[in-house]
Amino acid sequence: MKGDFVARVISNARAAELVSDISLELPPEASGIDPRPGQFAHLSVGGLFLRRPISIAGFDGESLRVRMIVRNAGRGSGAIASLEPGESVRMLLPLGSPFPVEDLAERRGKSGGAKKIHLVAGGIGAAPLLFAADFIRALNEVRGGIFSVESFAGFRDEASSFGADEFGRAGACRLVIGGLVTDALEESLGRGAPDAVLACGPEPMLEALQGICSANGIAAYASLEARMGCGVGACLVCSRRARAGGGAGYRRVCRDGPSFDLSEVIFK
Amino acid sequence: MTSLETNLCGVRLKNPLIAASGTFGFGREYDELYDISCWGAISVKGLTNLPRSGNPPHRIAETASGMLNSVGLENPGIDAFIRDELPRLASRGVTVIANVAGSDLDDYREAVRKLSDTETAIIELNISCPNVKEGGAQFGASPRSVGEATSAARRHSSKPLMVKLSPNTADIAVAARAAEDAGADAISLINTITGMAIDVRTRRPVLANVTGGLSGPAIKPVALRMVWQAASAVSIPVVGMGGIADAEDVARFMLAGARAVMIGTANITDPMAGPRILAELEGFARTNGIADINELVGALETS
Ligand SMILES: Cc1cc2nc3c(=O)[nH]c(=O)nc-3n(C[C@H](O)[C@H](O)[C@H](O)COP(=O)(O)OP(=O)(O)OC[C@H]3O[C@@H](n4cnc5c(N)ncnc54)[C@H](O)[C@@H]3O)c2cc1C
Ligand SMILES: Cc1cc2nc3c(=O)[nH]c(=O)nc-3n(C[C@H](O)[C@H](O)[C@H](O)COP(=O)(O)O)c2cc1C
Numbered sequence: 001m002k003g004d005f006v007a008r009v010i011s012n013a014r015a016a017e018l019v020s021d022i023s024l025e026l027p028p029e030a031s032g033i034d035p036r037p038g039q040f041a042h043l044s045v046g047g048l049f050l051r052r053p054i055s056i057a058g059f060d061g062e063s064l065r066v067r068m069i070v071r072n073a074g075r076g077s078g079a080i081a082s083l084e085p086g087e088s089v090r091m092l093l094p095l096g097s098p099f100p101v102e103d104l105a106e107r108r109g110k111s112g113g114a115k116k117i118h119l120v121a122g123g124i125g126a127a128p129l130l131f132a133a134d135f136i137r138a139l140n141e142v143r144g145g146i147f148s149v150e151s152f153a154g155f156r157d158e159a160s161s162f163g164a165d166e167f168g169r170a171g172a173c174r175l176v177i178g179g180l181v182t183d184a185l186e187e188s189l190g191r192g193a194p195d196a197v198l199a200c201g202p203e204p205m206l207e208a209l210q211g212i213c214s215a216n217g218i219a220a221y222a223s224l225e226a227r228m229g230c231g232v233g234a235c236l237v238c239s240r241r242a243r244a245g246g247g248a249g250y251r252r253v254c255r256d257g258p259s260f261d262l263s264e265v266i267f268k
Numbered sequence: 269m270t271s272l273e274t275n276l277c278g279v280r281l282k283n284p285l286i287a288a289s290g291t292f293g294f295g296r297e298y299d300e301l302y303d304i305s306c307w308g309a310i311s312v313k314g315l316t317n318l319p320r321s322g323n324p325p326h327r328i329a330e331t332a333s334g335m336l337n338s339v340g341l342e343n344p345g346i347d348a349f350i351r352d353e354l355p356r357l358a359s360r361g362v363t364v365i366a367n368v369a370g371s372d373l374d375d376y377r378e379a380v381r382k383l384s385d386t387e388t389a390i391i392e393l394n395i396s397c398p399n400v401k402e403g404g405a406q407f408g409a410s411p412r413s414v415g416e417a418t419s420a421a422r423r424h425s426s427k428p429l430m431v432k433l434s435p436n437t438a439d440i441a442v443a444a445r446a447a448e449d450a451g452a453d454a455i456s457l458i459n460t461i462t463g464m465a466i467d468v469r470t471r472r473p474v475l476a477n478v479t480g481g482l483s484g485p486a487i488k489p490v491a492l493r494m495v496w497q498a499a500s501a502v503s504i505p506v507v508g509m510g511g512i513a514d515a516e517d518v519a520r521f522m523l524a525g526a527r528a529v530m531i532g533t534a535n536i537t538d539p540m541a542g543p544r545i546l547a548e549l550e551g552f553a554r555t556n557g558i559a560d561i562n563e564l565v566g567a568l569e570t571s
C-alpha cells in the first residue's frame with residue numbers, strides 16, 4: 001500500500017555539515033505501509049512547485065515513524081533539512097523499487113554459509129543504505145544470521161561524514177575520508193568477493209563500481225537519482241537509459257527504479 | 269442534488285473532469301492510489317503509430333508556478349496500447365480518450381483507422397506537441413495545416429474527433445474555426461507553451477532538448493483567454509485546460525466556454541488531484557446553488 005500523508009516532524013538532529021537526520025510520524029491512516037530499503041518518499045515543500053524525492057532512511061511500523069537524512073543542496077532540500085519539530089509535511093510513500101534484500105535472502109551464498117553483502121555508500125547516498133543495514137540486521141535476528149554485512153562509506157571530508165557507527169552495528173565498516181570508496185572495496189576483494197553489493201552515491205562512484213563488479217562477477221544493485229515530476233511512473237520525465245530485455249531503452253527512475261541492477265544501467 | 273453529468277460530442281461523461289494526456293500515463297499508477305473511474309474520462313499518454321523512446325534527460329525543470337517538460341512523446345505505440353492498456357481501462361469502467369500524434373497526414377490516417385474498432389470513446393488529435401518534430405506541432409501552427417490534419421483524420425475515423433490546439437499560434441480563434449470547418453467534433457486547448465530554462469552556473473539549458481513545454485498555474489491566464497476566444501469562435505464543444513488546480517479553476521474554464529476540462533500538471537504535484545477536485549466541485553455546486561453544472565458553460569458576463 002502507498003498513500004499521500006501529512007507527517008509531523010518529531011525531531012531534527014544535525015548529522016553532519018549541512019546534513020539533517022529527521023524523524024517524522026505518519027498518521028494512523030498510514031498503518032498499512034511497509035517501506036523497504038531503497039524506496040523513497042515524494043515530499044511537498046511549502047512554496048515550491050514540484051515535490052522532492054527523498055530516500056526512506058529508516059522505518060518503524062509500530063510508531064509509524066519514518067527517518068530521512070537530508071543534505072541541504074538547494075531550496076527544496078534546504079527547506080526539508082531545516083524542518084522543525086511540530087511542523088507538518090505532506091509526503092507520498094513508499095515509492096519505487098527496493099534493493100532486492102529479500103530476494104537475496106532466498107538465494108544461496110557462494111560459500112554456502114551466510115550470504116556476504118557489501119554496502120557501498122558515497123556521501124548522502126549513505127541514507128538508504130543505513131536503512132538497508134538496519135533491515136538486514138533485523139532480518140538476521142529473525143532468520144538467524146543469514147547475511148554477513150560489510151560496509152564501505154566514503155565522504156568528501158570529516159565534517160560531512162555520518163553513519164559509520166550505525167553501519168558498524170550491522171558488521172565491519174570501512175570509513176573512507178577523502179579517497180575513493182571504490183578503491184577500498186576493490187582492495188577488500190582479495191579477502192573474498194561478496195555475493196552482492198548494494199550501493200548509492202554519486203554517478204562516477206557508481207560507474208566505477210559497475211566496472212569492478214562486472215570484472216569480478218559480483219551482483220550489484222544501485223539506487224539512482226533523477227529529476228522527477230509525479231514520482232509514481234505516469235509522467236515519464238525521470239527516464240534514464242538502461243539495458244532492458246535485450247535492447248537499450250529508457251526506464252523510469254521513480255517506478256522501475258530507483259534501485260536498479262547496476263549491470264543494466266548505462267552511464268554516459 | 270447537483271448533476272455533474274455532461275455530454276461531449278455524443279459521449280456521456282459522469283462529470284466534466286478529464287485527466288490530461290501525458291500526465292496520467294495509462295492510468296495504472298494512479299489506480300493504485302484511488303479508483304480512477306471517478307474521472308469523467310481519461311486522455312491517455314500521446315500515442316504514435318510506432319513506439320517512441322522520447323528525448324534524453326533532463327526532461328523536467330521547475331519554474332515559477334509551473335514546470336517545463338521535454339518528454340518527447342515516449343510511448344509504446346498504438347498497437348501495444350490497444351493490446352495491453354485499453355482492455356484494462358475499459359473493464360475498469362473508464363471512458364477512454366486516445367491522444368494521437370503523427371509526423372505526416374498518413375500517420376494520422378493510420379492512427380485513427382487503428383483506433384476505429386476499439387473501445388476508445390473519443391480520439392484526441394494532438395497537433396500541438398512542442399517537444400518533437402514528429403509531434404504534430406507543425407500542423408498546429410498554421411490554420412491551413414490544422415484543417416488538413418483534421419480532415420485527413422476525419423475521413424478515416426468512426427469515432428468522435430477532438431482536435432487539440434496549440435497555443436503556439438498567431439490567432440487561436442482562426443485555428444479553432446479551421447478545426448471546426450474541417451469536421452472536428454470538438455476542440456481541446458491549450459497544450460503546453462514553448463519555453464526554456466537556463467542554469468547560470470553551467471551556462472547550459474536545464475533541459476537536454478533545450479526547449480520544453482510550460483504547464484501548470486503559470487499558463488492559466490493565457491489558457492483562460494484562449495479558451496474564451498476559441499469558444500466564442502466555434503459552435504462545437506470546447507474542452508479547456510491549462511493550470512487547473514481546484515474546483516474554482518474548473519468553474520472559471522467552464523464560464524469561459526468549456527463544456528469539460530482537463531487536469532494535467534495538478535496530478536503531478538498532487539497525486540490525489542482527481543478525487544480532490546471532484547469532491548470540491550460537488551461542494552462548490554452545492555454552496556452556489558448550481559443544479560446542473562452545464563449552467564456554467566459559457567455563462568461569463570462581459571458587459
Ligand atoms: C530516489 C531519490 C532519493 C533521494 N534521496 C535523498 C536523500 O535521502 N537525502 C538527500 O539529501 N537527497 C536525496 N535525493 C536528492 C534530492 O532529491 C535533491 O537533493 C533535491 O531534489 C534537490 O532539490 P533542491 O530544491 O534542494 O535543489 P534545486 O537544485 O533547487 O532543485 C531544482 C530541481 O531539480 C531537482 N533536483 C536537483 N538535484 C537533484 C538530485 N540530486 N536528484 C533528484 N532531483 C534533483 C529538484 O527536485 C528540483 O525539481 C534523492 C533523490 C532521488 C531521485
Ligand atoms: C509531462 C507532460 C507530458 C505531456 N504529454 C502530452 C501528450 O503526450 N499529449 C498531449 O496532447 N499533451 C501532453 N501534455 C500537455 C497536457 O495534456 C496539457 O495540455 C498541458 O500540460 C496544460 O495543462 P496543465 O497545465 O493542466 O498541465 C503533457 C504535459 C505534461 C506536463
Ligand code: FES
Nearest residue numbers: 229231233236254
Ligand atoms: S517522475 Fe513521473 S514518471 Fe517518474
